[in-house]
Amino acid sequence: xxxxxxxxxxxxxxxxxxxxxxxxxxxxxxxxxxxxxxxxxxxxxxxxxxxxxxxxxxxxxxxxxxxxxxxxxxxxxxxxxxxxxxxxxxxxxxxxxxxxxxxxxxxxxxxxxxxx
Numbered sequence: 001x002x003x004x005x006x007x008x009x010x011x012x013x014x015x016x017x018x019x020x021x022x023x024x025x026x027x028x029x030x031x032x033x034x035x036x037x038x039x040x041x042x043x044x045x046x047x048x049x050x051x052x053x054x055x056x057x058x059x060x061x062x063x064x065x066x067x068x069x070x071x072x073x074x075x076x077x078x079x080x081x082x083x084x085x086x087x088x089x090x091x092x093x094x095x096x097x098x099x100x101x102x103x104x105x106x107x108x109x110x111x112x113x114x115x116x
Contacts (some may be wrong), residue, residue, distance in 0.1 A: 003021045003022055003027070004019065004021045004022055004023055004027035004030050004031065005019065005020045005021050005052070006018075006019050006030070006031065006034050006096065007019075008034075011047075011110060012114060013044065013045050013113075013114075014045040014046070014047055014110055014113050014114065015038070015043070015044075015045065015046050015047070015052075016043045016047050016049065016072050016106065016110075017046060017047065017048050017049065018049040018051070018052065019031070019048070019049070019050055019052060019053055020051070020052020020053060021052060021053070021076070021102070022100045023050075023053045023056055023060040023063075024056070024057045024059060024060050025057055025058070025059030025060065026059075027060070028059040028062065028063040029063075031060065031063040031067075032063050032066060035063070035066055035067045035070060036087075038070070039111045040074045041058055043051075043070055043071050043073075043074045043080075044071075044074060044076040045076060045077055045113045046067070046071055046076065046077070046078040047062070047078075047079050047081055047103075047106055047109040047110060047113065048067065048078060048079070048080045048081065049081045049082050049106045049109075050080060050081070050083055050084070050087060051081075051082035051106075052072060053084065053087065054084055054086060054087075055086040055087060055090070056087055057070075058086070061090065061094065061096070063101070065100075068099070068100060077101070077113060078100075078101065079101045079102065079109040079112060080100055080101070080102045080103070080109075081102065081103045081104070081105055081106045081108065081109040082104075082105060082106060083102060088102070100101055
């Protein structure tokens with residue numbers, strides 16, 4: 001059975017979302033439900049830490065784009081961090097690396113968002 005773990009915490013004004021496990025078409029709906037539950041305040045500054053995810057498929061990629069769109073609706077910022085080489089490659093192949101900001105580490109992402 002596919003399993004996705006989603007953890008959320010606040011670090012100052014930044015919402016940290018850490019996902020791990022199977023993040024694919026089958027678990028993408030669970031992530032979408034989580035995204036829907038986020039408040040406008042929680043969407044102002046977001047770090048999506050994907051260190052616990054090896055790869056993503058089109059369904060989970062769509063869920064990440066959905067989060068990106070929700071953040072943009074509230075004029076917020078999102079940074080994806082701790083991406084595996086496979087996930088970086090998917091973002092490059094789909095040209096999403098040109099619109100989805102990334103950072104090597106969660107710490108780097110937090111520093112970028114706290115500068116504002």
